[in-house]
Amino acid sequence: MPEPTDSPVTVRQVAVPTQIGFSPAKSPAAPGVPRPMIEIDDVDFFYGTSQALHDITLNIAEKEVTAFIGPSGCGKSTLLRCLNRMNDLIDGTRIGTGQIRIDGVDIYDPRVDVIELRKRVGMVFQKSNPFPKSIYENITYGLRIQGEKRKTRLDEVVEKSLRGAALWEEVKDRLHQSALGLSGGQQQRLCIARAIAVEPEIILMDEPCSALDPIATAKVEELIHVLKKDFTIVIVTHNMQQAARCSDRTAFFYLGKLIEYAETRTIFMNPGNPQTEAYVSGRFG
DSSP, X not given: OOOOOOSOOOOOOOOOOSXXXXXXXXXXXXXXXXXXXXXXXXXXXXXXXXXXXXXEEEEEETTSEEEEXXXXXXXXXXXXXXXTTGGGGSTTEEEOSOEEEETTEETTSTTSOHHHHHHHEEEEOSSOOOOSSBHHHHHHHHHHHTTOOOHHHHHHHHHHHHHHTTOHXXXXXXXXXXXXXXXXXXXXXXXXXXXXXXXXXXXXXXXXXXXXXXXHHHHHHHHHHHHTXXXXXXXXXXXXXXXXXXXXXXXXXXXXXXEEEEEHHHHHHSOSSHHHHHHHTTSOO
């Protein structure tokens, strides 16, 4: 769940059914083909007059890990933030042409409730950002602002989320101590626990291990493997080995364009584009 911000987000309100398009009924995929959770079609994106994304088209499968790779400034984090409309918080940004759909719903439709969208699409940032509160209060923050007050329910979610983030055994005896007293790796797993506490369907991770040591990185990577049983995960990473270890499919971006998107083993073992091959082999980027 994103860190609270004072930046205003203006969303036009119209009379429509609650949670437009976020229907519990899910269309089945063809046999043997993963169901697309996120569909990105011909998307252009602009920071003011500067175009950051050019005609991006790809489908992200349900309950898989998809990695976005590419050199700095190639647009991968910009696209990631488009998936929960975090770019709305930056003045002058806009989607040009194209659509981004989650479960078939255009998330940039003005009738979509952005708060509801971000409940469904959690986010873990590059730098761990626990709130200056207790571990318990970090996990329950999202539920409390949704109006949940039952202690039994909050206790249940805290334990479930911390177990889901492989952190329960390490912190169960200090839930009411400050989260800022945790190590960097523990703080990042706490942020993952906080994200899954509100039961999203999608988790976005923007360089989640870049500030962690190898041992903490390994724990987060192990956690990603476990979480994909229940969540669709999209991860931005500069670490080629991490993308190869963690992801089912990988998208390579360069200068705001999607160069290649395929199963991860194909991207790293037999890429179809010479630019992809040069990047993953370390010859540029």
